[in-house]
Amino acid sequence: MKRIVIIFLFWCLGWTGCLFAQDTVTFVPVVNTSEVDSGSLQDTVMTIDERDLPDLRSRLEELNVDYQSPIPLNERLRKLLTKDELRMSPEATWLIASFYDRSNQFGPDVTFRDTIIVNPLFLPILFKGNYLPKNLVFYDTKALDPKYKPAPLMPNDTIAAFKDYFMAQASADSAHRYVETHYPMYFRYTQASLPQDAVKAKVIKKEITEDFPLVVTKDVTFDDVTAPTKFIPERRYWTSHFESSLQVAQNYISPNWHKGGTSSLNLNNREYFIYNYERGKVKIANELEIKNNVYTAPNDTLRSYKVSDDVFRIHTNIGFLAFSKWYYTLDSEFKTQLLSSYGENSDLRQAGFLAPFSINASLGMKYDLNKTFKKKNKSLSFNVNIGALAYTFKKTIDDEIDLGRHFQKKEGTEEYKTKQHQFGSTINATLNFQFNKNISWYSRFYYNTSYTHIEGEWENRFTFAWSRFFSSNITxxxxxxxxxxxxxxxxxxxxxxxxxxxGFNYKW
Structure with missing residues (x-):
């Protein structure tokens, strides 16, 4: 039986090799041999040449007529494929921070005082393993000391200040040694078993964005690319500056003060505005200044307050550059006061609005200097105008004021001139020195002469700024x-x- 099976397998392999060895493919249809005889079956066998079979590559090209080449990766597709950055939620960040926060190791019933450890004896007993005492010495410690010993650098009284601390430390060591000798079973922890390294958070950083291959299909040229238009900011020819201050000075004296005196309240207000113009060789400076100083007058039976300093001043300077920092200038100033002032226990008005007022105009030259230093917030601004030819007009609209404070008497009479015309020279200088961010010095000097009379003013003000809105002034x-x-x-x-x-101080 085995021999028959082996012979049948060899027969099958032989026929298969013959079929593969031929150059043609034979197609034999399946038919029912019972109905067809052997002659007709021989006629139905068809032979096909393998060269007549279609090419596989041409067949694939026919099936992929709509195939297109890959599109290069652009910025829009990159944004679509780029994944969002992996971030932790605020809740997880808070939980991690609270876990590593050492203050959370104490319960809600523990106050700040409970977290201060004043003595190790109140903690669980810790076995340190130091058997020998610190002061154990087997030789004379003073044997090698020199005969002459200089005075200690630290005074004895300073060392004595730590005497209580050393005694408390020795008492704590003695108590620890006693428990270690007589009650060793009370030790629950040892110094060697305590953790030596603190737990540190490990930062996990993962790059979410992967590098995409970029396909360059064409060389980039910038021949057709136009440069961006140059931005030229609009120049400001008009500049402004404003200062406002409201200062208060108060003095209280009780009625039984041994040296006497009266209480008073002083209120000082100053508004200063600058509006300048500069273009090319032309420079125009405009100033507006209002100052009022009002204080209580307890000794005045007619009124409860008095005015000591009241100024309303408008100043304009028009300059044309001559050379370096020198300008040919036309300078003008208008000055009066706003409030009425009276003498103590008197109805005679000393001065008031337009009573009097003065107008000054001059032609001359001006020196203007603006300097900055390497030190931060330190600057210097100085200008002086010399009016070689000046005219001053002074007048009052109220003849009932105290004319002797403002005008001269007419020659040979007791009457005063209520209108004056003077020709002479004028010098007007201003200095503003900023020492640092908090300290500054402002000074203004005015000199006018008619070559027979002199009128001059020198104003100095030191400002100490405590903050952006509060300062102290010395005037x-x-x-x-x-x-x-x-x-x-x-x-x-x-x-x-x-x-x-x-009081209050504000600038912009």
Whole structure:
């Protein structure tokens, strides 16, 4: 039986090799041999040449007529394929921060005082393993000391200040040694078993965005690319600056004060506005200044307050550059006061609005300097205008004021001139020195002479800024005018006004 099976397998393999060895493919249809005889079956066998079979590549090209080449990756497709950055939620960040926060190791019932450990004896007993005492010595420690020993660098009284601390430390070591000797079963922890390294968070950083291959299909050229248009900012020819301050000075004296005196409240207000123009060789400076100083007058039976310093001033300077920092200028100034002032226990008005007022105009030259330093917030601004030819007009609209404070007497009479015309020279200088961010010095000098009379003013103000909106001011104003009558109580042409105040200050 085995021999028959082996012979049948060899027979099958032989026929299969013959079929593959031929150059043609024979197709034999399946038919029912019972119905067809052997002659007709021989006629149905068809032979096909393999060269007549279609090419596989041409067949694939016919099936893929709509196939297109891959499109290069652009920025829009990159944004679509780029994944969002992996970030932790605020809740997870808070949980991690609270886990590593050592303050969370204490319960909600523990206060800040409970977290201060003042003595290790109140903690669980820790076995340190130090058997030998610290002061164990087997030789004389003073044997090698020199005969002459200099005085200690630290005074004895300073060392004595730590005596209580050393005694408390020795007492704690003695108690620990006693428990270690007599009650070793109370030790629950050892120094070797405590963790040596602190737990540190491990930062896990993963690059979410993968590098996409970029296919360059064409060389990039910038021949057809136009440069961006040059941006030229609009120049500002007009500049402005504003300062406002409201200073308060208060003095209270009780009625039983041993040296006497009266309480007073001083209110000082100053508004200063600058609006300048500069273009080419032309420079125009405009200033507006309003100052009011009002204080309580408890000794005045007619009114409860008085005015000591009241100025309303408008100043304009038009300059044309001559050389370097020198300008040919036309300078003008208008000055008066806004509030009415009276003498103590008197109804005679000393001055008021347009009573008097003065107008000054001059032709000359001006020196203008603006300097900045390497030190931050340090700057210097200085200008002086010399009017070689000046005209001053002074007048009052109210003849009932104290004319002796402002005008001269007519020659040979007791009457005063209520209208004056003077020709002479004028010097007007301004200095603004910023020492640092908080300290500054402002000074203004005015000098006018008709070659027979002199009128001068020198104003100084030191500002100490405590913050952006609060500052202290020290103001010293001196004025000299020999064209008015002297005061009976003060026989001098020099007038002085000094004030120390604290209050609100604002700039822009």
């Amino acid at each position: 010293l104003n001196m004025r000299y005018d020999d064209g008015v009558a002297k005061n009976e109580d003060f026989d001098s042409y020099l007038q002085i006004n000094e004030l120390l105040s604290f």
